[in-house]
Amino acid sequence: MTSSTTYADARTATLNAARxxxxxDSAEHRAVGAAWRAVGVN
Structure with missing residues (x-):
């Protein structure tokens, strides 16, 4: 990630890393997705 990374980009990167x-289908991947949803990034 860089200084120009958006929240959406960060969401994608962290979901990809968890996957x-x-x-x-892991609990970790679901937890990362849930965390992003909790802060309103979909």
């Missing part, structure tokens, strides 16, 4: 590390 790559733990799998798309």
């Amino acid at each position: 790559d590390l733990y799998g798309a």
